Amino acid sequence: MHDGVFFEDHGIPTATVISSEFVRAAAAQAQALGAGDYKTVVVAHPIQPLTREEVRALADKAFDDIVARLTRR
Amino acid sequence: MTEYLDPTDSVAVPRKTAPRPASLDGKVVTLLDISKAKGDHLLDRVEELLRERAGVKTIVRKKKPTFARPAPDPLRQEIVGATDVLVEGLAD
């Protein structure tokens, strides 16, 4: 979260992709860093046991959210 | 009434959110791999989709040394100076 908050603060629209188990931790950390409105892009937990193809499928699902997070869409 | 001293310290200073472009058309997009296993698979696919669908100008791939720490300052500065938008992942 530190990186995402830093880049936003320096004028770079940022999409931070996290797994669903970390939504609360990310929000709490962003809040503590002064960025309470920071929004993440969420994919389903868990990631580590997945195959390459399964992870790529998560990217397909999340792609529209990533673009929306980076633009005025 | 007894007064106790506060053991916490709140340092939060309000941070800005960057203004958004209307689309990614013609933009430089940096994909930052946080070095957690499998994140590269996700970003590989995001890169393909950006090329197919978003009309971006350039895609830059960067990797931070470890997911367990914030990105080092030189890497942050390098990215800030050379990109329009950023995608980072994958934290799990």
Next chain:
Amino acid sequence: MALAGTDPIEELYARGVTDGLPVVPPTRERVARAVEATGRAAAELIAEVPPNYGRATVEKIAINAVMAGCRPDYLPVVIAAVEAVCDDAFDLHGVSATTNAPAPLIVVNGPIRHRLDINCGAGLFGPGWRANATIGRALRLVCVNVGGARPGVVSMSTFAHPGRYTYCIGEREEASPWDSLAVEHGFAAGDDTVALLAADAPITVYDQRSRTAPDLCATLAATLAVIEHHKMTHWGDTLLVLSPEHAAIVAGDGWGKADVRRFLFERLHRPVHELVPGVNGGDGLPEHVLRKFADPAHDATPIPKFRKPEHLKIVVAGGSAGRFSAVVPGWTFSKGSNLVLRRIR
């Protein structure tokens, strides 16, 4: 914060600033006495504590130390411990946020162990000594209250372990045949120091019958081999606590700490083909390592459990009676946390 009316212990718990156990209310008077014992200004900044980078001034540390139950003369140890965990090499950011279970372990060296009655002997990882109990607890409260490592919110450890209440021991230098941990790291024997390790819970190693250094070290190696999981490799700083009886066996064969480290390091290698994911367990060598071998399933190249022998840190501690050692695994993968020492001032 003004807390009127009700029981201060309940009030402080309700504020979310405790570890779940009752704390000593941090009154102005108590905190002032603790600050005074440091000989420093209350506003002096010691460190900014990750992950929130809250400012650990002498006063903020004193407030948390009072709550933990510290005597004022413990403050210099707590301050040195805060300095150490906030050193970039310790990676407190990662230690506080990881889903793994590490807690900062404080190992104290030097004469201050006697002045403060820090337990280095029987039962040293357990309860009964105010200094051990409250110095480690004070560091935990600083990590949560100043650093923001609130469990289950920002600190996402799946299990954590009981060392997150308090985790502080002394090395029993007087029972050691060798240089202390601090002396090995360049300090003088009369220096007071803390060494901080991002540590898992101690694993007791039982060996009543070994009478030679190689026999005993073979037993120790088999426990070190399963740190994290049996196929984890390239691990870093890890603490080996030898009881006085075990240390005497090793030293009786003329072995120094360097001999122990070399023996363990060399013994703790396994061939690539035993470390392939799916062989005897689904985890194993990461992809970037597997890619270096054309045919990992049949490759016998030895892969080390530890990156270098020097990552095996050795202290002598514990009760005079008992043929046990303890392995204290670090959370020390490459580019992660490292052992950090600081002088106590």
